[in-house]
Amino acid sequence: MESPSLRDLQDRVDAYISQFEEGYFDPPTLVIRLCEELGELAREVSHRFGPKKKKPGEAEGDLELEIGDLLFILVCLSNSQGYDMADIFRRTMEKYETRDKDRWTRKVPQP
Template sequence: MDSLRLRDVQARVDAYISQFEEGYFDPPTLVNRLCEELGELAREVSHRFGPKKKKPGEAEGEMELEIGDLLFVLVCLSNSQGYDMDDIFRRTMEKYETRDKDRWTRKRPAP
């Protein structure tokens, strides 16, 4: 199976958004949408794993789709600013792999 690069994801989102006259929302609107989507994910996580369960008859949400909505808005924000998400991800992982390399207890190799 071919691996999908974040650059490919960005191009697909851009192709979708480019078909509309309005184009990308401005950054403050995108951040507001990001907060809304995060709230929807938080609600789903709370219902699945927290003490507040859904009401009887209330539809079960899909955590995967809520995560996907967050990813879509992040890609929109990155695209609107001309950022390369492959580069962002590479730089972010380098930061974590350096800064936090000794922060957590490593698993021991299997015998």
């Protein structure tokens, strides 16, 4: 199965949100939700890789779903503002590829 494009993600989220009278939350609410979801991701990362392990009997979280929740909120924010995520990603990569092109040690190509 082919992976969806960013446009596909935006269209699918828009179709989902468009079913509801309330529509998209306003930007401050979306950013608050983004922070909440980031906290959930941070907690899961801390439990898996950090010093604070889960309590005995505490259910294992799903790191992928926590990342997905962040993506969903970012798509909602982008859609609500009429932004194209593919364009955002392209511009962001150009920034990193220019600004940080010599910042890190490059791997030596294997023969």
